[in-house]
Amino acid sequence: MSQNGAPVDIGASRPAEVVRVEGLTKVFPNGVRALSGVDLEVRQGEFLVIIGLSGSGKSTLLRCLNRLIDPSAGRIWIFGDEITAVEGAGLRAMRAEVAMIFQQFNLVKRHSVINNVLSGALGHTPLWSSLLLRFSGEEKAQAQAYLDRVGLGDRGDSRADALSGGQQQRVAIARALMQKPRLVLADEPVASLDPALRHSVMRHIEALNREEGMTVLCTLHDIDLIERYATRVVALRDGELVYEGEPKSFDAVTFHQIYGEDAVMAGSAVD
Amino acid sequence: MEISAELQRQQRSPWRHRMRQVQAFLIDLLLLTLFLLMVEFLVVAFSGRRGPTGLLVTPEEILDLLHYGWAAAGGALLALLWGFGSDWLGTSPGRALVLGVPEREGHRPWTHTLRGWFIALMVQLTVFTGWLITEVQLVTFLTQFSKATDIVRGLVHPSSTVLHQGLVLLVQTIFLAFMATAFAIPVAFCLSFLAARNLTRDTFLLRSAYTLVRAGMNFTRAVEPLVWALIFISWVGIGPFAGVLALWVHSVAALVKLYSEQIENIDHGPVDAITATGASHLQVLRFGVVPQVIPPFLSFTIYRWDINVRMSTIIGFVGGGGIGYILKPRVDLGQWGEVGTLVLLIAATVWCMDILSAKIRERIV
Ligand SMILES: Nc1ncnc2c1ncn2[C@@H]1O[C@H](COP(=O)(O)OP(=O)(O)OP(=O)(O)O)[C@@H](O)[C@H]1O
Numbered sequence: 341m342s343q344n345g346a347p348v349d350i351g352a353s354r355p356a357e358v359v360r361v362e363g364l365t366k367v368f369p370n371g372v373r374a375l376s377g378v379d380l381e382v383r384q385g386e387f388l389v390i391i392g393l394s395g396s397g398k399s400t401l402l403r404c405l406n407r408l409i410d411p412s413a414g415r416i417w418i419f420g421d422e423i424t425a426v427e428g429a430g431l432r433a434m435r436a437e438v439a440m441i442f443q444q445f446n447l448v449k450r451h452s453v454i455n456n457v458l459s460g461a462l463g464h465t466p467l468w469s470s471l472l473l474r475f476s477g478e479e480k481a482q483a484q485a486y487l488d489r490v491g492l493g494d495r496g497d498s499r500a501d502a503l504s505g506g507q508q509q510r511v512a513i514a515r516a517l518m519q520k521p522r523l524v525l526a527d528e529p530v531a532s533l534d535p536a537l538r539h540s541v542m543r544h545i546e547a548l549n550r551e552e553g554m555t556v557l558c559t560l561h562d563i564d565l566i567e568r569y570a571t572r573v574v575a576l577r578d579g580e581l582v583y584e585g586e587p588k589s590f591d592a593v594t595f596h597q598i599y600g601e602d603a604v605m606a607g608s609a610v611d
Numbered sequence: 612m613e614i615s616a617e618l619q620r621q622q623r624s625p626w627r628h629r630m631r632q633v634q635a636f637l638i639d640l641l642l643l644t645l646f647l648l649m650v651e652f653l654v655v656a657f658s659g660r661r662g663p664t665g666l667l668v669t670p671e672e673i674l675d676l677l678h679y680g681w682a683a684a685g686g687a688l689l690a691l692l693w694g695f696g697s698d699w700l701g702t703s704p705g706r707a708l709v710l711g712v713p714e715r716e717g718h719r720p721w722t723h724t725l726r727g728w729f730i731a732l733m734v735q736l737t738v739f740t741g742w743l744i745t746e747v748q749l750v751t752f753l754t755q756f757s758k759a760t761d762i763v764r765g766l767v768h769p770s771s772t773v774l775h776q777g778l779v780l781l782v783q784t785i786f787l788a789f790m791a792t793a794f795a796i797p798v799a800f801c802l803s804f805l806a807a808r809n810l811t812r813d814t815f816l817l818r819s820a821y822t823l824v825r826a827g828m829n830f831t832r833a834v835e836p837l838v839w840a841l842i843f844i845s846w847v848g849i850g851p852f853a854g855v856l857a858l859w860v861h862s863v864a865a866l867v868k869l870y871s872e873q874i875e876n877i878d879h880g881p882v883d884a885i886t887a888t889g890a891s892h893l894q895v896l897r898f899g900v901v902p903q904v905i906p907p908f909l910s911f912t913i914y915r916w917d918i919n920v921r922m923s924t925i926i927g928f929v930g931g932g933g934i935g936y937i938l939k940p941r942v943d944l945g946q947w948g949e950v951g952t953l954v955l956l957i958a959a960t961v962w963c964m965d966i967l968s969a970k971i972r973e974r975i976v
C-alpha cells in the first residue's frame with residue numbers, strides 16, 4: 341500500500357476511495373486487544389459486509405471509523421481526509437457525513453418518531469433552535485418524506501418506543517437518510533429482529549446503497565444474508581482481518597477458516 | 612489466583628498500594644484505640660470509684676477521666692503488632708476492609724479467627740458502653756408514663772385558639788417548601804451534568820469540574836439545614852425567606868446527588884446515536900441524555916418538595932418562618948392543647964403531601 345500515508349487513487353477509472361484504514365489497532369483500558377493491525381480499503385458504492393465471531397472486533401472497527409472509539413494505533417482516512425485524531429468541528433463535520441445504524445436501534449425512546457428522524461439533521465441545524473426542538477419547515481417536510489419512504493409515514497407522532505423492533509430500525513434508517521450521508525455504518529442492523537423481518541429492513545439498507553449511491557459497511561451475523569446483499573465480504577478473527585473476497589466465493593472452506601472447525605454452517609438449517 | 616492479582620495491582624501502582632496500607636493501619640489504629648478506651652470506661656464504671664462530691668462518678672465524668680493519649684499509643688502499638696504478625700494472628704480488621712482477605716483464610720468461620728472474636732467483642736463493648744453513656748433507664752421508661760399524660764392529653768384535645776394562625780402559617784410553610792424546591796431545580800439541573808461520572812471523563816477540565824462539584828455538594832449536604840437556617844437568618848433576617856434559602860441550599864445538594872445518579876444510569880445507546888450524527892455536546896445532552904432523565908428528575912423533585920415541607924417545620928423553630936415559628940414558644944410554655952392543634956395540622960399536611968407525591972410519581976415513571 342502507499343508508503344507516504346496519503347490516500348492515492350490508483351487509476352481514474354476506479355471509484356473514489358471512501359474508507360482507508362492502515363494498521364488500525366485498539367487496546368481497551370482493561371487490556372483487551374479488540375483490533376490488531378487492520379488494513380482495509382473501501383470504495384465508492386460498495387456494500388461491504390464484515391463478518392466474524394462474537395467478540396472478533398466488528399463493532400470496534402465500525403466505531404473507530406466515526407471515532408465513537410478512539411483507536412490506539414494506526415491511521416484512518418474518510419473520503420480522503422485523515423480523521424485519526426481530528427477533534428471539535430472537524431470531527432463533527434466528518435460524523436455528519438457518516439451515518440450509523442445500531443443493533444439496538446438507539447432511538448430517543450421518549451421522543452416522537454418524527455423528532456427522531458429530525459435528529460439526524462443535528463449536524464447541520466443551528467444550535468439554539470435545535471435545543472428547543474425547533475426545526476425548519478423544509479427539514480420537517482424532508483423528515484416526513486423519509487418516513488413515508490420507510491413505510492411509516494402515518495406514525496410520525498407516535499412515541500418511538502411504541503413501535504415494534506422492525507419499525508424502530510426503519511425509523512433509524514430514516515434518521516440516517518436525514519443525515520444525507522455518503523457513508524453508512526450498520527452494526528448488526530437485523531440481529532435483534534425476528535428472522536422474518538430481516539429482509540424488510542435489509543432491503544431499505546440496500547436501497548441506501550443502490551438508489552442513493554451511499555457506500556455501506558455492514559456487520560452481519562447470518563451468513564445467508566451475505567450473498568443476497570454484499571458486494572464484498574471481509575472477516576475478522578480475534579481482531580485481525582483473516583478473509584477478503586467476493587460473496588459468491590464464500591463457501592464451507594472459508595467459513596471454517598473464519599469461524600473455526602467446530603462451527604456449523606447455518607444456511608438452510610436456520611431461516 | 613487472588614494473591615497474584617493483588618501482586619499485580621501492587622506492581623502497577625505501588626503508590627496507591629502504599630496509601631491503602633496506610634488506610635488499613637489507620638482503621639486498625641482507630642478500632643484498637645476505641646477498644647482500649649471502652650475497656651477502661653467499663654473498668655472505671657464498675658470499680659465503684661467516687662468523685663469529688665462523694666457520689667459515684669457519672670458517665671460524663673468518666674469520659675473526662677479516660678487516658679486518651681495512652682489509649683492511642685496502645686492502639687498504635689497493637690495495630691503495628693497485628694500488622695506485622697498477621698501471619699500468625701490472621702488478617703487485621705482494617706486490612707480485611709481495605710485490602711480484602713487473602714484466599715488462604717477466606718473461608719474460615721469467624722470463630723476461628725482473631726478478627727472474628729475481636730469484632731464480636733467490639734460490638735458487645737459498644738452496646739455496654741453505649742448503654743451507660745446514654746444513661747438508659749428501662750425501669751423509669753416503663754413505670755413513669757403518668758408524668759407525660761398532660762402532654763398526650765393536650766395533643767388529643769387540640770385547642771381551637773391557634774387554628775386560624777396555624778392555617779395561615781401552614782400555607783406559608785407549603786409555599787416556603789415550594790419556593791425552596793423551585794429555586795433549587797435549575798441550579799441542581801445544571802450542576803448534575805457536571806456531577807455525573809459518565810459525562811465528565813473526556814477532558815481534564817471536565818474531570819476537575821466533577822471533583823469540584825462533587826466535593827462542594829457533599830460538604831453542603833453534610834451541613835444540617837438547621838445550621839444553614841441560622842446562617843441565613845443572620846444574613847437576611849428572621850422570617851420565611853431565610854427558611855427558603857436554607858432549604859434551597861440543602862435541596863440543591865440533595866437533588867444534584869439524586870439527579871447525577873440518574874444520569875449515570877442512562878442507556879448509552881441514544882448518546883452514541885446522536886453523537887454519530889455529528890451533533891455538538893449540548894445537542895447530545897439535549898437529545899441523548901435529557902429525555903431519559905426527565906421522568907426520574909420530576910419524581911425526585913416532587914419527593915424533595917415533600918421532604919422540604921417536613922423540614923420547614925424544624926427550620927421555623929429557629930426563626931426561619933412557617934408553622935414551626937409559633938410551635939416553639941408553645942412547646943416552651945407547655946400549652947399542650949395549642950401544640951396539639953399545630954402538630955395535627957402538620958401531620959395532616961405531611962400525610963396529604965405523601966399521598967399526592969406518591970401518586971404523581973407513580974404516574975410519571
Ligand atoms: N468498551 C470496552 N471496554 C473493554 N473491552 C471492550 C469494550 N468494547 C468491546 N470490548 C471487547 O473488545 C472485543 C471486541 O468487541 P466487539 O464489540 O468489537 O466485538 P464484535 O465482533 O462486535 O462482537 P459481537 O458480535 O458480540 O457484537 C471483545 O472482546 C469485547 O469484550
Ligand SMILES: [Mg+2]
Pocket residue numbers: 398399400527528
Ligand atoms: Mg458488535
